Amino acid sequence: xxxxxxxxxxxxxxxxxxxxxxxxxxxxxxxxxxxxxxxxxxxxxxxxxxxxxxxxxxxxxxxxxxxxxxxxxxxxxxxxxxxxxxxxxxxxxxxxxxxxxxxxxxxxxxxxxxxxxxxxxxxxxxxxxxxxxxxxxxxxxxxxxxxxxxxxxxxxxxxxxxxxxxxxxxxxxxxxxxxxxxxxxxxxxxxxxxxxxxxxxxxxxxxxxxxxxxxxxxxxxxxxxxxxxxxxxxxxxxxxxxxxxxxxxxxxxxxxxxxxxxxxxxxxxxxxxxxxxxxxxxxxxxxxxxxxxx
Amino acid sequence: xxxxxxxxxxxxxxxxxxxxxxxxxxxxxxxxxxxxxxxxxxxxxxxxxxxxxxxxxxxxxxxxxxxxxxxxxxxxxxxxxxxxxxxxxxxxxxxxxxxxxxxxxxxxxxxxxxxxxxxxxxxxxxxxxxxxxxxxxxxxxxxxxxxxxxxxxxxxxxxxxxxxxxxxxxxxxxxxxxxxxxxxxxxxxxxxxxxxxxxxxxxxxxxxxxxxxxxxxxxxxxxxxxxxxxxxxxxxxxxxxxxxxxxxxxxxxxxxxxxxxxxxxxxxxxxxxxxxxxxxxxxxxxxxxxxxxxxxxxxxxxxxxxxxxxxxxxxxxxxxxxxxxxxxxxxxxxxxxxxxxxxxxxxxxxxxxxxxxxxxxxxxxxxxxxxxxxxxxxxxxxxxxxxxxxxxxxxxxxxxxxxxxxxxxxxxxxxxxxxxxxxxxx
Numbered sequence: 001x002x003x004x005x006x007x008x009x010x011x012x013x014x015x016x017x018x019x020x021x022x023x024x025x026x027x028x029x030x031x032x033x034x035x036x037x038x039x040x041x042x043x044x045x046x047x048x049x050x051x052x053x054x055x056x057x058x059x060x061x062x063x064x065x066x067x068x069x070x071x072x073x074x075x076x077x078x079x080x081x082x083x084x085x086x087x088x089x090x091x092x093x094x095x096x097x098x099x100x101x102x103x104x105x106x107x108x109x110x111x112x113x114x115x116x117x118x119x120x121x122x123x124x125x126x127x128x129x130x131x132x133x134x135x136x137x138x139x140x141x142x143x144x145x146x147x148x149x150x151x152x153x154x155x156x157x158x159x160x161x162x163x164x165x166x167x168x169x170x171x172x173x174x175x176x177x178x179x180x181x182x183x184x185x186x187x188x189x190x191x192x193x194x195x196x197x198x199x200x201x202x203x204x205x206x207x208x209x210x211x212x213x214x215x216x217x218x219x220x221x222x223x224x225x226x227x228x229x230x231x232x233x234x235x236x237x238x239x240x241x242x243x244x245x246x247x248x249x250x251x252x253x254x255x256x257x258x259x260x261x262x263x264x265x266x267x268x269x270x271x272x273x274x275x276x277x278x279x280x281x282x283x284x285x286x287x288x289x290x291x292x293x294x
Numbered sequence: 295x296x297x298x299x300x301x302x303x304x305x306x307x308x309x310x311x312x313x314x315x316x317x318x319x320x321x322x323x324x325x326x327x328x329x330x331x332x333x334x335x336x337x338x339x340x341x342x343x344x345x346x347x348x349x350x351x352x353x354x355x356x357x358x359x360x361x362x363x364x365x366x367x368x369x370x371x372x373x374x375x376x377x378x379x380x381x382x383x384x385x386x387x388x389x390x391x392x393x394x395x396x397x398x399x400x401x402x403x404x405x406x407x408x409x410x411x412x413x414x415x416x417x418x419x420x421x422x423x424x425x426x427x428x429x430x431x432x433x434x435x436x437x438x439x440x441x442x443x444x445x446x447x448x449x450x451x452x453x454x455x456x457x458x459x460x461x462x463x464x465x466x467x468x469x470x471x472x473x474x475x476x477x478x479x480x481x482x483x484x485x486x487x488x489x490x491x492x493x494x495x496x497x498x499x500x501x502x503x504x505x506x507x508x509x510x511x512x513x514x515x516x517x518x519x520x521x522x523x524x525x526x527x528x529x530x531x532x533x534x535x536x537x538x539x540x541x542x543x544x545x546x547x548x549x550x551x552x553x554x555x556x557x558x559x560x561x562x563x564x565x566x567x568x569x570x571x572x573x574x575x576x577x578x579x580x581x582x583x584x585x586x587x588x589x590x591x592x593x594x595x596x597x598x599x600x601x602x603x604x605x606x607x608x609x610x611x612x613x614x615x616x617x618x619x620x621x622x623x624x625x626x627x628x629x630x631x632x633x634x635x636x637x638x639x640x641x642x643x644x645x646x647x648x649x650x651x652x653x654x655x656x657x658x659x660x661x662x663x664x665x666x667x668x669x670x671x672x673x674x675x676x677x678x679x680x681x682x683x684x685x686x687x688x689x690x691x692x693x694x695x696x697x698x699x700x701x702x703x704x705x706x707x708x709x710x711x712x713x714x715x716x717x718x719x720x
Contacts, residue, residue, distance in 0.1 A: 025616065064620075284567070
């Protein structure tokens with residue numbers, strides 16, 4: 001009786017926070033996520049939601065295309081914008097076991113981008129690497145690979161590809177040694193790097209900033225001269241410029257923040273020497289991805 | 295199961311007593327066995343009339359054949375006769391069985407008990423043959439195979455007049471269809487629903503996966519009316535509420551997103567995706583809580599929005615889906631519903647076109663028309679289109695009563711088609 005009263009009360013508060021329609025749906029999803037023996041209870045979930053925690057962390061998963069990925073704080077929760085352009089990228093190319101592609105995803109986080117590509121492309125057509133500086137992220141990416149039934153270890157080079165492979169790698173993209181473990185050249189390089197400028201980040205409410213890793217959000221290190229959120233695009237461009245990183249006909253796809261597309265296009269053209277660029281808009285009509293081809 | 299099956303007089307269409315196709319005619323159960331032929335013939339009156347007309351046509355064709363059978367008209371006649379051959383054979387076997395049955399009747403009063411037993415067995419077997427002709431053989435020869443026989447179904451239910459009581463009744467009906475589908479072995483899932491605070495549903499979309507689901511359920515389309523005392527009504531007054539049901543055809547391919555096919559062009563579909571207002575991307579996800587502040591709501595809670603809306607510009611049909619957490623899933627569902635609605639439009643148009651070329655009109659129910667009443671005080675369900683009433687509401691709501699209505703409606707439809715086929719050839 002007590003529990004149901006408190007659920008009722010908490011739900012009423014959620015309604016006044018989110019509006020009835022959204023609150024009702026979220027409540028339904030919470031109930032669906034309940035596992036009887038699990039320690040997670042409905043009042044606890046509602047409490048956490050009311051204190052501002054993202055639903056994806058409370059439920060522990062998020063849909064990403066046809067995949068259902070694990071989410072754990074503080075690793076960045078995959079966004080629908082990223083889902084949209086990854087699906088579009090997957091649609092654009094059609095690798096086969098005879099013409100396989102090697103993918104490198106920088107700042108891979110949950111591993112959502114390479115995992116979706118591995119899931120959508122035919123078995124044996126894709127070998128993907130995901131680089132991240134965070135141990136939490138790499139652990140989560142490994143768990144997600146297992147959840148998606150995608151092997152996350154280097155297959156023996158003697159056996160031909162029969163499955164797609166996603167290998168999460170802990171490392172700093174500024175560290176030149178990291179490419180001893182990865183095997184360039186790459187056919188596709190993707191990234192959803194941190195891109196929020198400091199001044200925008202500061203305006204975000206503390207209750208929300210508490211949950212996701214600032215390192216996955218802040219576009220520039222605190223000591224950086226530039227505070228435009230573009231530091232990682234400059235770093236990635238230096239990488240791309242290195243000999244042997246890209247093949248002829250390779251594709252680079254970088255997600256960008258609000259009003260950053262033109263600047264990132266400029267960086268790729270000037271600093272990486274990639275002249276053939278285009279910009280994709282997201283479903284909300286915001287310039288969201290800069291695409292470059294060698 | 296039902297206390298009584300009886301006919302009520304409908305202004306729309308007279309309907310004779312309804313027998314389920316599995317009914318067996320047992321000699322022992324009929325003190326007046328001679329009535330059995332009459333009963334079977336009355337039961338299948340519409341079918342037999344349709345068959346007789348076709349047989350008459352065949353006889354005339356035969357009579358008009360010229361001696362040498364070589365003129366172009368003769369060739370056309372010969373082809374028609376050949377097409378009618380299977381029906382003619384079935385008719386011959388019917389006539390033969392009927393004759394034998396008549397001959398068996400006197401033997402059932404024979405003084406020799408062995409003879410009586412034999413005659414009785416013979417009687418049961420022949421009666422079964424005759425009823426099978428009515429329920430299966432003739433319809434299979436006269437009713438063309440349905441072009442929609444493979445399709446699955448989407449059931450859309452919307453509460454009409456009656457407020458929360460209508461929403462509660464919607465839930466009752468939804469359960470009936472879910473249980474029925476389960477009993478047939480079809481898989482169901484509720485792909486959209488909006489629950490009311492009183493525990494009912496304002497609307498719902500039920501997906502029913504199973505071959506033949508559409509053909510079986512299509513006649514459920516229309517307004518269902520309930521007359522009962524709501525659980526919440528203290529004065530005991532009977533309320534009348536309604537729920538509108540639309541049964542849509544669903545094909546296997548309907549699940550794919552986008553793509554150009556015969557139903558629509560991708561360029562004609564406007565896809566809108568909702569999201570918590572804000573800039574999107576890494577920022578917007580977090581910004582959404584500020585929107586809530588603007589709305590004068592407290593708490594910093596970021597929103598999850600995954601709703602998708604499709605608009606098919608040429609028809610103005612819109613579909614909104616928001617029940618799944620995944621936008622991708624909602625989009626897939628929305629395209630599924632859009633395809634089902636467009637296929638429904640296409641089927642209705644095909645029927646209208648065909649009908650325009652016929653003299654014999656097949657009446658199909660308008661969806662705004664009241665098709666059925668569930669009267670609790672009288673413990674009765676009535677289908678107004680065929681004038682069929684079943685007593686024992688509980689068996690409808692909690693048993694398999696709906697099957698009797700579906701059978702009767704299907705049979706009514708088949709008979710209309712058979713009459714129609716005859717009409718065409720005249």
